[in-house]
Amino acid sequence: MRKNIAVVGEKDSVLGFRAVGFDVFETSDAQSTAVIIRRLAEQDYGVIFITEQALKPVRAVVDKFKEYRTPAIIPIPGRGGSLGIGMESVRKSVERAVGADILFKE
Numbered sequence: 134m135r136k137n138i139a140v141v142g143e144k145d146s147v148l149g150f151r152a153v154g155f156d157v158f159e160t161s162d163a164q165s166t167a168v169i170i171r172r173l174a175e176q177d178y179g180v181i182f183i184t185e186q187a188l189k190p191v192r193a194v195v196d197k198f199k200e201y202r203t204p205a206i207i208p209i210p211g212r213g214g215s216l217g218i219g220m221e222s223v224r225k226s227v228e229r230a231v232g233a234d235i236l237f238k239e
Contacts, residue, residue: 136179
């Protein structure tokens with residue numbers, strides 16, 4: 134069964150993803166972002182990319198889905214650049230998997 138891919142974030146950051154066939158959801162505030170994430174998680178989305186800027190105010194909502202196999206919610210840098218949230222998430226996952234922080238600190 135094929136799952137859909139979504140991209141959530143500010144218009145300037147996500148619009149280009151439409152050209153490669155991803156479903157794009159523009160958001161401008163925490164409340165609309167939380168609603169979109171919950172709705173996509175209930176639908177047939179296997180991967181949700183979310184800009185770090187959109188993720189920051191709704192981390193508690195996104196964290197609820199970490200226990201589930203799908204959707205995988207993956208932070209990506211927005212147009213304004215990286216906030217380090219994506220790398221922090223990778224670091225925590227690796228540390229949980231191997232029991233130590235083996236990634237180099239910046």
